[in-house]
Amino acid sequence: MTLPEARTLVDAYTARVRPSLSCRGPGCYGCCHGPIYIGPAEWAAIKPKVTRTQRNAARLVAGRMEDYRCPMLGADNRCEVYDDRPLVCRSFNSTASVTACYPGAPGRAKPESGSRAALREAHDGMGVAFADCAELAWRLAELTDVDLA
Numbered sequence: 001m002t003l004p005e006a007r008t009l010v011d012a013y014t015a016r017v018r019p020s021l022s023c024r025g026p027g028c029y030g031c032c033h034g035p036i037y038i039g040p041a042e043w044a045a046i047k048p049k050v051t052r053t054q055r056n057a058a059r060l061v062a063g064r065m066e067d068y069r070c071p072m073l074g075a076d077n078r079c080e081v082y083d084d085r086p087l088v089c090r091s092f093n094s095t096a097s098v099t100a101c102y103p104g105a106p107g108r109a110k111p112e113s114g115s116r117a118a119l120r121e122a123h124d125g126m127g128v129a130f131a132d133c134a135e136l137a138w139r140l141a142e143l144t145d146v147d148l149a
Contacts, residue, residue: 001125003041010090013118029077031092032070036136038086039128043139045084050140052148058140071140086136091119
């Protein structure tokens with residue numbers, strides 16, 4: 001399975017459950033806090049789009065595994081690599097109150113991922129094991145200015 005096929009698989013699940021989602025649409029970033037693990041093909045798609053600002057933001061959060069803001073979010077809270085966002089980002093959706101997704105919320109809930117099966121199928125189809133994945137902030141933080149030229 002190719003990365004585009006894997007994206008289609010996960011996106012199809014999200015489309016089926018969309019009516020029950022609490023997510024607020026563009027600019028809703030409740031799920032965009034905490035570790036984001038990506039596989040090699042996902043990293044290859046994102047890496048060419050990384051800016052110095054994103055890399056520097058990642059250096060501030062690398063190693064902090066809870067409640068950090070994803071360095072790929074822009075000032076407007078929109079994902080700056082949305083079309084190439086990782087599979088896990090495509091699969092996380094909230095069917096509970098979206099307010100509980102945000103850091104600092106009383107009794108903060110983790111967003112529900114009813115699409116875990118689709119995500120697992122996509123990773124399995126690409127031959128990606130969890131051991132092959134790395135945390136996005138670490139990958140970004142390790143980039144050098146040469147990588148960003």
